[in-house]
Amino acid sequence: MKLTVSIFPTLCLAMLLAVSLNSCETDAYEKGTGQYSLMTTDMADVAVNSSKMATEMLTDDDSRMAFCRPYYSSWITTADTIYRSVVYYNKVSEGTAEAISITPVPTLSIRHHSLFQRFPQDPVDVESMWLSGNRKYLNAALMFKTAQADNSSAVHQLAVVQDTLLTADGKHTAVCRLIHDQGGIPQYFTARQFVSIVLPTDADSLSISVETFKGTVVRKFAL
Numbered sequence: 668m669k670l671t672v673s674i675f676p677t678l679c680l681a682m683l684l685a686v687s688l689n690s691c692e693t694d695a696y697e698k699g700t701g702q703y704s705l706m707t708t709d710m711a712d713v714a715v716n717s718s719k720m721a722t723e724m725l726t727d728d729d730s731r732m733a734f735c736r737p738y739y740s741s742w743i744t745t746a747d748t749i750y751r752s753v754v755y756y757n758k759v760s761e762g763t764a765e766a767i768s769i770t771p772v773p774t775l776s777i778r779h780h781s782l783f784q785r786f787p788q789d790p791v792d793v794e795s796m797w798l799s800g801n802r803k804y805l806n807a808a809l810m811f812k813t814a815q816a817d818n819s820s821a822v823h824q825l826a827v828v829q830d831t832l833l834t835a836d837g838k839h840t841a842v843c844r845l846i847h848d849q850g851g852i853p854q855y856f857t858a859r860q861f862v863s864i865v866l867p868t869d870a871d872s873l874s875i876s877v878e879t880f881k882g883t884v885v886r887k888f889a890l
Contacts, residue, residue, distance in 0.1 A: 705757045706767055710799065710806055710863065713752045713769060719743045721769055724754055727799035727806075735759050738766040751804075751863050774804075775864045777827045777843055786828065788878040789849040794859060796875075796886050798866075805864040805873065805888060812854030812880075824848040827864055827875070841870040845877045866890055 711724040720737035734756075743750070755768040780786075792810035799806060811823055826846050833840040866873065867890075876885045 732764040734766045787848040790880045814853040814855035821850045838871040840872045843875045
């Protein structure tokens with residue numbers, strides 16, 4: 668199953684819900700443990716080298732780990748960059764990990780409403796939202812209604828719009844909303860998609876509203 672999400676107005680990123688496996692030479696069988704028995708999942712910033720292979724990650728609690736074997740996947744198309752990702756891995760030693768699977772995560776920067784000409788708010792359900800341990804991101808697990816579209820180029824489009832910055836008692840609250848364009852894609856089944864939102868540096872708290880299938884949901888976070 669493929670869920671494609673683009674971020675507008677300028678940045679596009681395709682999401683493939685696929686698994687690519689790599690392994691390291693370890694003594695797992697001698698220890699009586701399998702490849703996935705110690706597997707951990709983290710959101711992380713993943714570094715890619717000049718050969719378009721992932722070589723290390725910085726998790727949301729600021730733990731840096733090098734991959735004992737560089738990780739390759741066809742979705743890695745840019746060299747010498749950082750990809751926001753969900754990483755499935757086994758910890759091999761302090762500062763070293765075996766990458767099992769890495770999946771890219773769309774990363775949204777909050778944009779001022781004046782940059783947009785339209786504000787589509789097709790519903791999308793919120794499974795969960797949480798702040799990263801290093802307070803760099805607001806992570807979200809979103810549930811999209813989707814299907815195989817008749818138009819193969821059709822995509823879900825997402826953005827986070829800041830409508831205002833409220834000030835009270837010397838504190839600033841960024842008031843935002845998630846906008847979503849279904850893109851004409853039929854709503855046959857539900858698919859989960861992780862998204863990371865870069866947190867503002869000029870606010871003490873964030874309020875974000877999302878139009879869901881059950882009405883408007885507002886989540887507030889102290890930064």
